[in-house]
Amino acid sequence: MNGKKVMLTIQGEKKEYPAGTSFLRIAQDYSDAYQDDIVLVLYNRRLRELNKCADGDGTVEFLTTADKTGKKAYRRSVTLLMQKAVYNLWGKGNISVRVKYSIGQGNYCELVKWENDTEEVVKVTGTEINKLKNEMYQMVVSDIEIHKESINTDDAVTLFHDLGMTDKEKLFRYRRSSRVNIYELDHYMDYFYGFMVPSTGYLRYYDVIPYADGFMLQFPDKNTREVAPFVPAEKLFHTLKTSRDWGKMLEIDTIGALNDAIAAGKTQQMILTQEALFEERIGRLAEEIISAKDRKFIMIAGPSSSGKTTFSHRLSIQLAAKGLNPHPFPLDDYYKNRDICPRDENGELDLECLDALDVELFNHDMNELLAGKTVNLPIFNFKTGRREYKDKLMTLGKDDVLVIEGIHGLNDKLSYSLPIESKFKIYISALTQLNIDEHNCLPTTDGRLIRRIVRDARTRGTSAKETIAMWDSVRRGEEKYIFPFQEGADVMFNSALIYELAVLKMYAEPLLFAIDKDCQEYLEAKRLLKFLDYFLPMPSDGINQNSILREFIGGSCFNV
Structure with missing residues (x-):
């Protein structure tokens, strides 16, 4: 670049580099x-x-695998590594891989x-797993560059289409x-939702573990x-699998297929x-709850923006239609007064911990209710930050049940003195039925975040x-107080609607564009x-x- 220099501000200090120096080279210094x-x-x-270059003065901040964005790039890159290994081993036999869904800290x-126009799952054995791990390891040792190229959408x-990746073919039509x-990794090409690391040498930490008919990456x-x-997480896995089966039954299991249905004017049919x-x-x-007998406390918990309130109302209606007398009941009414509520390490009110x-x-x-007594239940006043009593009298008769909704509902420490047989525990979350395409999961947390942005x-x-x-902060609370108890639920319920992100898009986009x-x-x-x-x-x-979508976009017949 004819000896031209650029001045970069890194970690608060100014440092000069030849123009066109790659960020990969600069990162080595730090x-x-x-x-x-x-x-x-x-x-x-x-x-x-990192393989891009600094071609002008400016500020440089490095992102590591500990940062949220860096972690996603790392996982994405390991997935590409796995795909290439599958292609090397079994591509000639017309075997490919599908990344189905995220469970914990891995992807299933x-x-x-393809056999007779039908996609068949090839059950993997320990032998195949070992071959796959070895092939991935060899590529990591070889430190092969991950190359990016911009091409015309058509x-x-x-x-x-030529690669047989029909999900991506549909996706890019829109x-x-x-x-x-x-x-591109060693002539294997694919599209990914986000950035990659520079080369396979970065990808030293992963494992491949046999699970169900496939494997966990x-x-x-x-x-x-x-x-x-x-x-x-057997219940979560089963719920995800059932949801995907429903998506396939509706012939809408990817974003491209959803777009096809919207473009074809099938929205009302989808909704119905x-x-x-x-x-x-x-x-x-509701029938399962009734058949369980003597369950007086229906405990509902789930992460933020799962639609717990609407769900508790709709479940109550079904229970009433089958002869019970349900009473929706928020755990929030048992908050401690704000002046004695615990605080986190930053001195902020910690409203998500059990001690709150x-x-x-x-x-x-x-x-007292189980004993047949009449109880004056509290009501929490969020404006004053104090519990109040306003003659909210409750007596549990033979057909009465409390439908209790709150983040700690599945934690037995909350209801430690109640008989196990008196509780029916339900975990609810928005576990989308869609994938972006064959190799890109649609993150369920993104769906919940968009729901919350619109609702809030x-x-x-x-x-x-x-x-x-x-x-x-919300996610940290979920990981601490909700997810550890999800497998202890009697039932896991998926509240995601197959078309919801296409609807939420119209509400969320203006809000997101407003961020400077x-x-x-x-x-x-x-x-x-x-x-x-x-x-x-x-x-x-x-x-x-x-x-349930009305809880977020408005127009609900319930008080949500």
């Missing part, structure tokens, strides 16, 4: 200052891969083969942008240089079919920036906007008033 591997860079607040994958459609970034968690242990399935599942659940609830009072009141803007006047800013480029939350907003860009918009006109 790798010792980081506990975790540097995998991406923010150059003038714009996310860049299956090998598939050419991408043709490419994926892409507005004229260009697509394609990644396992990643590190908080310790970025140690693979997280795989803890089987999905709501009918939803109501049927709630009806079956008056557990002793809850157990006392519930046992409508009901609380909270900006998308504020919701994104507190999301990591200089904000800390801009990168996440930009990522979510790119994610929503995959979907064709779908109007909300035909959505039922009792739909």
Whole structure:
């Protein structure tokens, strides 16, 4: 570059480099200052891969595998490594891999083969797992470059058609942008939802573990240089599998297939079919509760924006239709007064920990109800931050049940003194039926975050920036207080609707576009906007008033 220099501000200090120096080269000078591997860079607040170059003055911030964005890039890259290994081993036999869904700190994958126009799962054995791990290891040792190329979108459609990646072929038919970034690893090409590490030498921490008919591709968690242990979650796995089976039954199991249905004018049919399935599942659940006998406390818990409130109302209606007398009941009414509520390490009120609830009072009141006594139940006043009593009298008769909703509902420490046989525990979450394509899972947390952005803007006047800013804290609370108890539920219920992101898109996009480029939350907003860009918009006109989606977009017949 004719001796031209650029001045870069890195970690608060200015340093000069020849123009055109790669960020990979610059990162080598700073790798010792980081506990975790540097995998991406923010150059003038714009996310860049390490093999890009600094061609002008500016600020440089490194992202490691400990950062949320860096962690995603690492996992994405390991997935590409796995795909290439599968192709090397079995591609000639027309066997490919599908990345099905995320469980814990890994992705569940299956090998598939087309036979007579039908996709058949190829059950893997320990021998195949060992071959796959060895092939991946050899590529890591070889440190092969992961190359990115921008191609015309029409050419991408043709490419994926020729490669037999029909999900991606459908996806890009609806892409507005004229260009697509394609990644290549040793002549194996694919598209991924986000950036990659520079080469396979970075991908030293992963494991391949046989599970069900396929395998778990396992990643590190908080310790970025140690693979997280795989803890089987049978109920979650079964719920995810059932949901995907429903998606296949409706012939809508990817975003491309959903876009096809919207473009073909099938939105009302989708809504009616999905709501009918939803109501049927709630009806079956009500029958299961009744057949369990003597269950007085229906405990409902789930992560943020799972639709717990609407679900508890709809379940109550089904229970009433079958002869019970249900009483929806929020655990929030047992919050301790704010002046004695525990605080976190930053001195902020910790409203998500179990100690924020008056557990002793809850157990006392519930046992009194079980004994047939009349109890004056508390009501929490969120404006004053104190519990109040307003003659909310309750007596549990023969057919009465409490439908209790709150984040600690599945934790037996909450209801420690209540007989096990008096409780029926339900875990609810929005576990989407869709995948982006063959190799890109649709993150369920993204779906819940978009639900919450839309709802909080409508009901609380909270900006998308504020919701994104507190999301990591919400997620930490879920991982601590909700997810560890999900497998202890009697039933796991999926509240996701197959078309919901196409509807939420119209509400969420303006809120996300309002986030300024200089904000800390801009990168996440930009990522979510790119994610929503995959979907064709779908109007909300035909959505039922009792739909769980109404809890977020408005117009619900329930008090949500």
